[in-house]
Amino acid sequence: MPSSILESFSLQDKTVVITGATGGIGLEISIALAEAGANIISIEIPRDPSSLELRRAIEATNHHITVFECNLKDQQSIHDTFAAIWKSGDLDDVMSINFRGTYLCIQEFGRELLRLKRPGKIINFASIASFLAQTNISAYCSSKAAVQNLTRAxxxxxxxxxxxxxxxxxxxxxxxxxxxxxxxxxxxxxxxARTSMGRWGEPQDLRGLAVFLASRASDFITGESIYIDGGIMGR
Structure with missing residues (x-):
């Protein structure tokens, strides 16, 4: 048990595996997790031009980052990537990246945790579109709804x-x-106008929840989908 409330939020000596770490939200969350003490393993698309920015940002926190390139639409690529980690548009594309990639990463990550009988924390990224159907983005809404229900399952x-x-x-x-x-x-x-707080969110707004869900402070929380939307879903 942690000796203080602050210690319960610490990620010191923990390792976080994150996909999409070079994006706006992913980059901000990766930095927050590193600042909380975690070492970062980033799974990136091959030759991601934003990779250098991520490396520099994490190294500035005095924590370690390891990068693995992976095609998240390819099951064998995901399997090979997670094997290496443990040793050291259209509907098809949207579903492959948003849902199938998420599913396969969870499968590989969880399989090894279960084999080793180790605890772990999985944090998925869904969306308010998981619950709030919107026009012209039916593939996106469908994929994010699938991620939300996968989280519960x-x-x-x-x-x-x-x-x-x-x-x-x-x-x-x-x-x-x-x-x-x-x-x-x-x-x-x-x-x-739809957002109760009267503004767009910024990637920094997601930092606190990501650290909380990755830390021991959230040990008794599972199966939850938590909005960070400035109050849209509260209306």
């Missing part, structure tokens, strides 16, 4: 083995991927 299966599984569900977050929408005055005004 995995939590039910593995909770008794010391493995928790939760999901973070962001609302509208200002990242490079959403830059065009953010700069669209009409669309951005609708987002702000």
């Amino acid at each position: 995995v939590s039910n299966e593995w909770a008794g083995r010391g493995i928790t599984c939760n999901a973070i569900c962001p609302g509208f977050i200002h990242t490079k991927m959403c830059e065009d929408l953010y700069n669209n005055e009409e669309f951005s005004a609708r987002v702000v």
